[in-house]
Amino acid sequence: MVTKSCTEKKRFDSEIEARRERIHIEKEFKKKYRIYECNECNGWHFSTIN
Numbered sequence: 764m765v766t767k768s769c770t771e772k773k774r775f776d777s778e779i780e781a782r783r784e785r786i787h788i789e790k791e792f793k794k795k796y797r798i799y800e801c802n803e804c805n806g807w808h809f810s811t812i813n
């Protein structure tokens with residue numbers, strides 16, 4: 764089951780894909796992001812590190 768909050772997030776099919784995108788996102792937003800595997804959609808998402 765895929766929750767609504769899950770589908771609203773940026774989703775990646777693989778960790779490699781997510782890592783590649785993270786490089787750009789971290790530069791753009793000047794923040795650090797953590798990559799995690801999602802149990803709901805079996806994809807990968809970012810979460811911010813505070």
Ligand SMILES: [Zn+2]
Pocket residue numbers: 769770774801802803804805806807808
């Ligand atoms: Zn998900």
